[in-house]
Amino acid sequence: MPEPLPRAVAESLLAFWADAGVDAVLLDEPLDRIEAGKILPPKPVAPIALAPAARPGPAAAAPDVSQAIVQAQTLAAQAQDMEALAAAIAGFEGCGFRYEGASKAVCWRGALDAPVMVIGEGPGQEEDLQGLPFVGRAGKLLDRMLAAAGLTERVLITNTVFWRPPGNRTPAPHEQAVCAPFLERAIALTKPKMLLLVGGASAKSLLRKDEGILSLRGRWFEWRSSDGALELPAMPTLHPAFLLRQPGAKKRAWSDLLTLTERLDRPDRPA
Ligand code: URA
Numbered sequence: 001m002p003e004p005l006p007r008a009v010a011e012s013l014l015a016f017w018a019d020a021g022v023d024a025v026l027l028d029e030p031l032d033r034i035e036a037g038k039i040l041p042p043k044p045v046a047p048i049a050l051a052p053a054a055r056p057g058p059a060a061a062a063p064d065v066s067q068a069i070v071q072a073q074t075l076a077a078q079a080q081d082m083e084a085l086a087a088a089i090a091g092f093e094g095c096g097f098r099y100e101g102a103s104k105a106v107c108w109r110g111a112l113d114a115p116v117m118v119i120g121e122g123p124g125q126e127e128d129l130q131g132l133p134f135v136g137r138a139g140k141l142l143d144r145m146l147a148a149a150g151l152t153e154r155v156l157i158t159n160t161v162f163w164r165p166p167g168n169r170t171p172a173p174h175e176q177a178v179c180a181p182f183l184e185r186a187i188a189l190t191k192p193k194m195l196l197l198v199g200g201a202s203a204k205s206l207l208r209k210d211e212g213i214l215s216l217r218g219r220w221f222e223w224r225s226s227d228g229a230l231e232l233p234a235m236p237t238l239h240p241a242f243l244l245r246q247p248g249a250k251k252r253a254w255s256d257l258l259t260l261t262e263r264l265d266r267p268d269r270p271a
Helices: 007-019 066-080 081-090 124-131 137-148 175-190 200-207 240-245 247-265
Strands: 114-120 155-159 194-198 221-224 233-238
Touching: 007 081, 007 124, 066 175, 066 247, 114 137, 114 200, 124 137, 124 175, 124 233, 137 240, 137 247, 155 247, 175 200, 194 200, 194 247, 200 233, 200 240
Parallel strands: 114 155, 114 194, 194 233
Antiparallel strands: 221 233
16 A cells, blocks of 8 residues: 555645646546457446536446447437437436546537538537537637638537547547447438538547548548448548647648538539
């Protein structure tokens, strides 16, 4: 058993972590979730809140990934409209983030009949608080960019996962796979004309690619649903959180939006 830290040292360490964005402690030892792949921790540990608001602890253990995917597929297929789909997501217990400090499901915002579906990576702290995607600093920049491109009324905004990953980390592929049936169902129900994939984790997951976002962005790809029944043009672009850190890259994201609006406004050619 290591010696307990003096109180002042422990407080200063906790303050340092909180400043760095760590808001929950889940396990005694670090766990590489990418390596862990399909294995979720067998017994989730109730998060210890470092932030002022305590979060609800786990009600039950999360099912394993394959079980969770089958459950998500079943629930998603049963949803006949977006309201039912949002309710199914909120009631779904298979997403591991529920047991890691996320407080509520974050589904989508915007026009349900929008021609463009914007798909980000996953909700952050502000999104978790408000229950809506892209409402923090990055979301405000995204909104300004969409407005400048005349897209505000023409988008439905969502994410690859519907619960906040702890500490705003990037969701791992197996975590995105658990939520993918809901995302696919949302696409099937709202029938957008095209997808805007915001950030590397979104582009790689939806397009099943390994390339980095700097090489994927600005090019058209064909997104295909897992059963092959749906196909849509998809444009990867840079994440607004990246643009906040690297404002010099904004011109590339702007050019991506112009490419997207050009295609959106192109008259349909007769077959
Ligand atoms: N980043 C995302 O990818 N999605 C959000 O909803 C917020 C920030």
